[in-house]
Amino acid sequence: MYKEKIAEIKNELKDLFNNVSDMQALENIKTEYMGKNGKITLLNGKIKEVPNEEKKEFGMAVNEIRNEFNEKYEKIKKNLEDAEINQKLASEAIDITLPGTTIKNGAPNILEKIVEEIESVFMSMGYDVVDGPEIEEDHYNFELLNIPKGHPARDAQDTFYVKDEDYLLRSQTSPVQARVMLASGGDKPIRMICPGKTYRRDADDATHSHQFMQIEGLLVDKNVSLSDLKGTFDVVVKKLFGESTKTRFRPSYYQFTEPSVETDISCFVCKGKGCSLCKNTGWITVSGAGIVHPNVLKNCGYDPKVWTGFAFGFGAERLAMLKYGINDIRTFYQTDLREIENFDRRED
Ligand SMILES: [Zn+2]
Numbered sequence: 001m002y003k004e005k006i007a008e009i010k011n012e013l014k015d016l017f018n019n020v021s022d023m024q025a026l027e028n029i030k031t032e033y034m035g036k037n038g039k040i041t042l043l044n045g046k047i048k049e050v051p052n053e054e055k056k057e058f059g060m061a062v063n064e065i066r067n068e069f070n071e072k073y074e075k076i077k078k079n080l081e082d083a084e085i086n087q088k089l090a091s092e093a094i095d096i097t098l099p100g101t102t103i104k105n106g107a108p109n110i111l112e113k114i115v116e117e118i119e120s121v122f123m124s125m126g127y128d129v130v131d132g133p134e135i136e137e138d139h140y141n142f143e144l145l146n147i148p149k150g151h152p153a154r155d156a157q158d159t160f161y162v163k164d165e166d167y168l169l170r171s172q173t174s175p176v177q178a179r180v181m182l183a184s185g186g187d188k189p190i191r192m193i194c195p196g197k198t199y200r201r202d203a204d205d206a207t208h209s210h211q212f213m214q215i216e217g218l219l220v221d222k223n224v225s226l227s228d229l230k231g232t233f234d235v236v237v238k239k240l241f242g243e244s245t246k247t248r249f250r251p252s253y254y255q256f257t258e259p260s261v262e263t264d265i266s267c268f269v270c271k272g273k274g275c276s277l278c279k280n281t282g283w284i285t286v287s288g289a290g291i292v293h294p295n296v297l298k299n300c301g302y303d304p305k306v307w308t309g310f311a312f313g314f315g316a317e318r319l320a321m322l323k324y325g326i327n328d329i330r331t332f333y334q335t336d337l338r339e340i341e342n343f344d345r346r347e348d
Pocket of ligand 1: 267268269270271272273274275276277278279280282283
């Protein structure tokens with residue numbers, strides 16, 4: 001009987017082994033035939049039923065089928081593993097003739113760089129860098145700065161109002177100065193700059209942007225004069241545009257300073273001879289400034305009979321455009337990486 005049983009198992013295995021296609025199927029066959037209750041394993045127990053004179057032959061037959069199984073199993077296992085490795089190698093093949101992938105380096109935004117440069121110059125002179133809200137109250141943005149409701153100076157700063165007439169997107173960073181003066185209680189000197197985003201209802205073109213960045217500053221102390229402002233301005237522009245830079249003040253008018261000036265630097269391209277950048281004047285206007293108006297000091301808690309101060313404002317984009325030869329302000333607010341990379345190269 002056992003001979004038929006062994007022959008039957010051999011036949012089954014032949015079929016199964018011929019059709020095995022993956023390791024899992026192969027392992028399943030192993031369990032089914034060689035596992036604890038496998039068909040081949042169970043043959044061992046049958047020896048009791050075999051007549052004595054056939055026991056030896058039976059034992060040999062069981063050994064034989066077990067050996068055959070193991071041999072076949074190992075062979076198929078190796079073939080499957082080889083196939084898997086070959087497939088992996090084929091799929092992971094590296095074509096060393098392909099061009100490499102360029103890794104893009106990040107670059108600092110040029111506007112940030114200018115702001116950081118200016119911040120570090122002022123910090124070296126003992127100034128604090130102060131931040132303030134971009135959604136501002138009309139009170140801080142205009143009224144405290146000597147620009148009451150209905151005043152024509154408001155027309156020059158076409159403003160985005162966000163709620164009634166009381167809240168707006170700040171049209172200048174000067175309200176931060178008002179906040180600092182009020183917070184300091186009117187009895188302490190102040191040195192501060194407030195770089196930040198500002199907003200006006202300008203139609204965007206090459207030199208106007210509805211969003212732009214101002215760097216305004218304020219110094220409040222006793223006996224402050226225009227010559228202090230001039231000295232400070234000299235230090236800053238020499239740092240930014242080179243030691244040979246000359247400066248001049250021209251009379252101007254702002255509501256929150258009296259007297260007010262526009263500040264020019266000598267053209268760093270033509271060194272004053274006249275070129276297209278300076279429109280043949282030899283001078284480039286870079287900021288507005290002046291002595292803080294007594295009304296502003298008073299509005300913000302400082303006694304104008306005791307305290308004086310100067311204030312100034314730079315346009316960060318204008319400085320960056322001058323310094324890096326950029327001719328369209330919109331460049332700063334578009335996300336064209338090629339432009340940013342260009343800035344990076346200009347630095348090399
Ligand atoms: Zn020039």
